């Protein structure tokens with residue numbers, strides 16, 4: 001990646017505000033550092049292979065969310081991507097900057113996810129839960145909220161739990177992105193990262209009572225009490 005391209009990557013994500021001139025100065029370095037900090041990389045301000053891969057991954061997602069089929073999906077930011085961001089902002093009543101900073105980026109990705117018809121239809125058969133209850137709780141800091149989709153089988157089991165107890169179920173942790181999972185002390189192989197696990201409590205019920213029922217559900221792979229109220233359950 002050329003220095004100019006690196007500056008483009010940082011510029012479109014709202015980290016670099018200088019001129020795209022191909023000269024790597026303090027402004028570029030600080031921008032690279034801010035990006036690295038936001039995504040949990042070593043914040044050395046050096047735009048190396050890891051930062052390059054991260055930026056391309058983010059911009060690929062952005063381009064996929066924005067494209068009407070005519071834009072190249074190559075992970076490389078440029079005038080074309082910026083124009084597409086500007087068009088999206090204009091169409092959604094946002095200030096038109098052509099820059100997808102963190103809040104804008106997440107707004108674009110979330111809007112695209114809500115429009116995405118794939119695997120959404122089974123939610124119609126779910127009685128008590130909405131997709132947003134399973135959203136990653138990093139608050140949009142490290143992901144768009146849905147790095148993966150909640151697993152249908154898991155949500156169906158949650159529905160059964162809710163039905164069985166006839167009491168409200170509060171999801172304390174559904175999907176977790178890589179960084180949020182690490183911050184929560186989750187194991188590397190956590191099924192929360194796959195959308196296949198949830199932590200929850202049932203209003204007015206103890207964890208042991210909930211656990212006793214969850215253990216009878218054949219689709220549940222593994223379950224345990226987290227404390228006196230909360231239970232973890234996951235599916236294959």
Ligand SMILES: [Zn+2]
Pocket residue numbers: 136137138139140141142143144145176177178180
């Ligand atoms: Zn997250």
Ligand SMILES: [Zn+2]
Pocket residue numbers: 173192197198199232233
């Ligand atoms: Zn869990």
